[in-house]
Amino acid sequence: MLIVRGAVKDYDWGIVDGLEPWSGQATGAPQAELWFGVHPGGPSPLVDDGGRPTGELLADHFDIEAIPLLVKLLAAARPLSVQVHPSARAAAEGWRRQSQGEYEGVYSDPFEKTEMLVALQEFEAFAGWRSPDEAAAMLDALGVDGTVVELVRQGDTLAAIPGLLDAASPARVAQLAAAARAAGLPDEQVTAYATVTDHYPDDPGALITPLLAYLRLAAGEAVYVPAGVPHSYIRGIGLEVMTSSDNVLRLGLTGKPVFVDHALRALSTTLEPQVMHTDHGDLIWPRNAPFVVRVLTTGGERIPAEAYRIVLLVEGTATVTSEFGEITLRPGTAAVISASDPDSFVEADGLVAIIQSTTKQVEFAHERWDVARHEY
Numbered sequence: 395m396l397i398v399r400g401a402v403k404d405y406d407w408g409i410v411d412g413l414e415p416w417s418g419q420a421t422g423a424p425q426a427e428l429w430f431g432v433h434p435g436g437p438s439p440l441v442d443d444g445g446r447p448t449g450e451l452l453a454d455h456f457d458i459e460a461i462p463l464l465v466k467l468l469a470a471a472r473p474l475s476v477q478v479h480p481s482a483r484a485a486a487e488g489w490r491r492q493s494q495g496e497y498e499g500v501y502s503d504p505f506e507k508t509e510m511l512v513a514l515q516e517f518e519a520f521a522g523w524r525s526p527d528e529a530a531a532m533l534d535a536l537g538v539d540g541t542v543v544e545l546v547r548q549g550d551t552l553a554a555i556p557g558l559l560d561a562a563s564p565a566r567v568a569q570l571a572a573a574a575r576a577a578g579l580p581d582e583q584v585t586a587y588a589t590v591t592d593h594y595p596d597d598p599g600a601l602i603t604p605l606l607a608y609l610r611l612a613a614g615e616a617v618y619v620p621a622g623v624p625h626s627y628i629r630g631i632g633l634e635v636m637t638s639s640d641n642v643l644r645l646g647l648t649g650k651p652v653f654v655d656h657a658l659r660a661l662s663t664t665l666e667p668q669v670m671h672t673d674h675g676d677l678i679w680p681r682n683a684p685f686v687v688r689v690l691t692t693g694g695e696r697i698p699a700e701a702y703r704i705v706l707l708v709e710g711t712a713t714v715t716s717e718f719g720e721i722t723l724r725p726g727t728a729a730v731i732s733a734s735d736p737d738s739f740v741e742a743d744g745l746v747a748i749i750q751s752t753t754k755q756v757e758f759a760h761e762r763w764d765v766a767r768h769e770y
């Protein structure tokens with residue numbers, strides 16, 4: 395069992411000092427993400443029981459085979475890019491061809507990125523496809539060419555995307571909120587589109603957002619976004635759990651490079667996001683997900699061996715105990731427990747995220763701590 399802190403990512407869409415309660419430092423600059431894992435894009439530093447850096451990285455001890463998940467705390471002040479993540483096959487193939495020099499800087503690693511966001515506060519997102527009729531109504535109101543709108547209405551969304559990017563202009567992007575209102579969308583969505591215009595007035599990718607479904611998550615609710623599902627997180631603070639990959643294929647709302655052709659190949663028109671109306675304490679276990687999460691506020695939980703486990707303290711206090719001893723977490727630190735480590739017990743008073751890999755057989759224990767401790 396090791397203790398880590400998050401590696402800070404200062405992407406421009408982050409909230410100024412938004413992750414200070416967990417990063418432990420005010421920088422006066424955007425703090426977008428804290429990474430807990432071994433991905434080379436942001437390897438987590440190890441800390442001792444007192445929260446002091448040991449000078450080592452988690453990656454000095456484990457590789458991606460042992461740490462198959464990447465966990466993040468995310469603070470979004472404004473919309474993140476419209477993006478899609480590649481499937482295992484697409485990522486492996488894309489990485490191979492990139493290694494042969496066919497293109498550069500598209501793929502970050504050869505792995506699938508499948509992710510879930512658990513809202514820690516109210517969280518807004520675009521995820522998955524909007525109904526064809528609603529999307530077409532909004533594009534009609536924007537004055538987009540009838541043949542492109544017809545493709546959308548027929549459900550041929552991917553074929554419509556190049557035409558939408560061509561049709562984008564600052565004048566059209568400025569009309570997004572008005573078009574949302576004209577299409578009869580509720581006020582919260584009109585406001586979301588106004589936010590897109592405010593932050594990305596010149597970005598052609600803004601014309602993709604009418605294709606995307608809108609979601610508002612309350613604290614404790616979650617959305618699972620499999621590889622292939624388009625999304626753009628709009629605003630809020632959340633916990634993100636994903637396979638250990640940084641493969642992001644962007645279509646817009648970004649200063650980073652967009653790779654429309656790669657994104658079009660990665661997009662699925664059949665997969666959908668799974669929205670889970672859970673509350674703190676519920677087990678969050680999306681269908682076919684490679685991980686399971688429980689956000690515990692009080693009490694205890696046994697987390698059995700034979701799967702990778704990471705326990706991240708968000709608020710308050712938590713202790714993690716195994717036959718090797720006991721550690722006390724501070725907010726923003728996480729206990730990393732490898733599959734070969736023994737059963738462990740978490741006791742929380744605050745908010746603690748317990749994340750387990752499901753790539754191996756996992757037995758889920760639902761005992762409360764007093765029962766578990768008795769057994770232990």
Ligand SMILES: [Zn+2]
Nearest residue numbers: 477479509625
């Ligand atoms: Zn994503």
